[in-house]
Amino acid sequence: MHVREVPGDPSTHEPVWIFLQQVAQAKLSRREACNRGRDCGHPCERNQSTMKNNQPQELANAAVRKNGRLVLAGGLTAAGFLFLLAIPALWGEPAGESLAAGVIGGGHAARRAPATDRDADQSEAPTASELVRAVVANELTDREQLLKWIWVIEKRAGKETLTEEQVETRDGPLYRLLAIDGAVLSPRQRQQDDARIGQLMKDPSPLLKLKQAESEDEIKLQKLLNLMPNAFVYDYDGAEENLVRVKFRPNPEYAPPTYEARVIHSLAGTMLIDPERKRMTRIACSLVNRVEFGYGLLGRIDSGTVELERIEVGAQEWKTAFINIHFTGRLAVFKTINKDQYERRSDFREVASDLSLSDGKELLLSRSIPVHAAGLR
Numbered sequence: 001m002h003v004r005e006v007p008g009d010p011s012t013h014e015p016v017w018i019f020l021q022q023v024a025q026a027k028l029s030r031r032e033a034c035n036r037g038r039d040c041g042h043p044c045e046r047n048q049s050t051m052k053n054n055q056p057q058e059l060a061n062a063a064v065r066k067n068g069r070l071v072l073a074g075g076l077t078a079a080g081f082l083f084l085l086a087i088p089a090l091w092g093e094p095a096g097e098s099l100a101a102g103v104i105g106g107g108h109a110a111r112r113a114p115a116t117d118r119d120a121d122q123s124e125a126p127t128a129s130e131l132v133r134a135v136v137a138n139e140l141t142d143r144e145q146l147l148k149w150i151w152v153i154e155k156r157a158g159k160e161t162l163t164e165e166q167v168e169t170r171d172g173p174l175y176r177l178l179a180i181d182g183a184v185l186s187p188r189q190r191q192q193d194d195a196r197i198g199q200l201m202k203d204p205s206p207l208l209k210l211k212q213a214e215s216e217d218e219i220k221l222q223k224l225l226n227l228m229p230n231a232f233v234y235d236y237d238g239a240e241e242n243l244v245r246v247k248f249r250p251n252p253e254y255a256p257p258t259y260e261a262r263v264i265h266s267l268a269g270t271m272l273i274d275p276e277r278k279r280m281t282r283i284a285c286s287l288v289n290r291v292e293f294g295y296g297l298l299g300r301i302d303s304g305t306v307e308l309e310r311i312e313v314g315a316q317e318w319k320t321a322f323i324n325i326h327f328t329g330r331l332a333v334f335k336t337i338n339k340d341q342y343e344r345r346s347d348f349r350e351v352a353s354d355l356s357l358s359d360g361k362e363l364l365l366s367r368s369i370p371v372h373a374a375g376l377r
Contacts, residue, residue, distance in 0.1 A: 128234035128246045132271075134278040136225055142318065143222060148351050149319065152178075152369055155343040165369055167351060169360040172207030173214075174200065176364040197361060204357055224264055230254050231265050243272040243281060250288065259293055263301060266291050279318055282309045287327075301329035313348040321345050 148168040163179040237247040249268040256262040269285025287304040309322035327339040
């Protein structure tokens with residue numbers, strides 16, 4: 001996805017400038033509430049003191065959790081997948097908010113509104129954390145629908161670039177290899193891949209195991225998404241075309257309750273959000289601190305980067321179109337994702353929610369997918 005940085009000239013990007021005014025006015029209103037002794041919902045001195053009073057109990061609870069049983073297996077990439085998904089928030093709306101704004105603010109309609117209406121809109125402008133919270137709510141709603149899809153994948157596997165088509169079935173995900181390094185399979189390679197699929201028709205147990213692992217990771221993912229509103233501090237950081245850019249960093253007041261949450265809480269970066277649809281379109285982040293488990297005896301993560309892009313594939317349906325994740329260390333958090341993953345996904349089509357394995361195979365064989373020269377960037 002290519003994005004263009006929007007210049008900060010209010011005369012040429014008035015919607016963005018209007019949003020700047022909204023955010024600034026909202027921030028001023030919260031400060032006035034602080035001065036009057038009311039709860040402003042922002043980490044001011046008065047509210048921070050309350051948080052600090054609760055912190056010992058939170059840390060005690062976290063210590064109890066760490067003594068519980070550890071269940072760790074598989075690959076690290078879904079740590080980023082979380083992020084593909086979004087991250088809710090705490091507080092914050094500083095410097096970049098000047099450009100982040102009018103994208104949410106309303107453009108020409110706001111320009112024609114009476115002064116009193118504009119003042120009301122400005123006081124109700126969402127904070128960065130409120131915007132991200134809405135994004136996460138949409139993601140969780142999406143995951144409840146459990147729709148099934150078929151799509152094309154280009155991915156790196158060692159030194160090769162593989163092109164595959166994958167379909168979700170009620171028995172698990174099934175894929176068919178289409179090309180290697182942009183070249184269609186040789187007759188021998190085609191025979192080998194067809195034999196692999198034929199064996200799965202006779203014995204689908206490997207797919208059932210993969211489906212179970214995905215279900216377990218999905219539960220972890222939903223739990224982590226629910227934790228996100230308290231795990232990060234969010235600030236507006238400008239705009240790119242019609243998208244709002246939000247930066248995030250670990251919330252120092254938050255005590256992660258699980259090993260998975262510790263990994264996610266150690267990430268910081270930026271995300272692009274479609275403010276109209278309340279959807280994340282891109283996220284790029286990296287590990288800011290080394291993470292150790294059991295003083296390094298149980299494992300560690302030394303460094304990591306996550307880059308994800310999301311696209312709309314149907315009415316209020318979004319899927320991940322680009323995955324670039326890299327972690328170094330020796331700990332497995334999720335079962336179905338590798339700690340090194342580079343994929344581009346396209347041509348998403350919805351399929352029947354009760355699609356059988358045999359019907360999935362026939363669907364893969366019936367589709368004609370053009371193979372392009374390998375060129376993952």
